[in-house]
Amino acid sequence: MKIDILTLFPDNMNAMLHESILGRAARRSILELNCVQIRDFTENRQRQVDDYPYGGGWGCVMMAQPLKSCVDHVMARAPGLRRRVIYMSPQGKTFTQQRARELARDYDHLVLVCGHYEGVDERFIEACVDEELSLGDFVLTGGELAAMAVADAVCRLVPGVLSDAACYTGESHWDGLLEYPQYTRPETWECREVPEVLRGGNQAEIDRWRRKQMLLRTREKRPELFANFVPDEKDRALLAELERDERRMKLTEPLECRPATPEDLEAVDLLIRQARNYLKRHRVDQWQGDYPASEDMAASIAAGECYVLCYAGRVAAVFCLTMEPQANYAAITDGKWRSDGPYAAVHRCAVEAQFRGSGLADRMLAEAETLARSRGCSAVRVDTHRYNEPMKALLRRCGYQFRGHVLVEEPIHDPRRQAFEKVLRT
């Protein structure tokens, strides 16, 4: 790519153009960048480039002749190239990444003309200019900054200038979206952490998170861009997920964890029913028989082993916690428990549908751990079905580790469960 910038101030421009990435590409002959002094092409002894405007008014206008002679000169030095003469002007079309892509793709030689003063004689534009480009809806004193911006944006898209096309194809405005947020070391800076997913090393998860962030921040920061963005199937799925995230209940009031009473049984049964249906919908063969029946919950309430979490006066979650050693846990296979002291077992967890994703389930486990600790337990143990992904994700998120397999009594249905444990810090 060859770029000639026609200007009255070539020295400053040259210094900037030959620095850093563009400078290195020019030294490797991938780019040829020149700043040409328009004044060198005047035909008067004073080397005058401007004159008063016909019709009166403020300032001076750049004359057509030196501009045309300058354009002719740079064109003669580069015959046969696919060329575009562009006048930098606040009256042009606004320059965009899309236009930068087209210019990099369709031309080998750009001639960028910088006006000054009141602008240039209109006849020069008519005779010599292919296109006018504006940096935005504001007026600069000269076209130099605009020409620099166009040269920079176009040149970085020329093959070989950046190390890989991925350097720019993932950036803002490439496909109508803004880029995802970026982070570098250190991991924690002024109490602000780099998002967990970026530290986890799972590239598929990272890519998914980043795409979601691109959609989210474009929608928030640049709604007018987002309105023109056409999402594909994957993006539509991510957008639906974002909407679900936003609909999720935010916990703004205090939660109360207390032992359930017989008066809570109706609400508790409802939560168990909701959870059973949820598991059925997700084809998890757990709780698909009678267990846990209303009688089981009533018995746990009577034994003081059933707890409810109440939010804004209503029962929002339930769990059972027992300090009784579990016979089936003693027969763990494919692994072993880590703790050997007294432990608490958590069973029959259910969160009201409306609170899913609100963080309530995490709080429920935290409450169970507090209760277990207060009773001298050194660990909490939980089992769940291997296909119960939300429960397994919750357990992992809350620091539980997979220990092996246990069997539960659910005749007809799949009795195998994955066993998790969290050793409690004292």
Ligand SMILES: C[S@@+](CC[C@H](N)C(=O)[O-])C[C@H]1O[C@@H](n2cnc3c(N)ncnc32)[C@H](O)[C@@H]1O
């Ligand atoms: C003061 S301006 C002239 C503005 C002109 N009288 C008008 O009102 O349209 C001087 C020069 O700066 C450049 N310029 C000013 N604003 C610009 C913008 N937004 N984009 C690109 N070039 C600009 C043009 O080259 C222009 O000839």
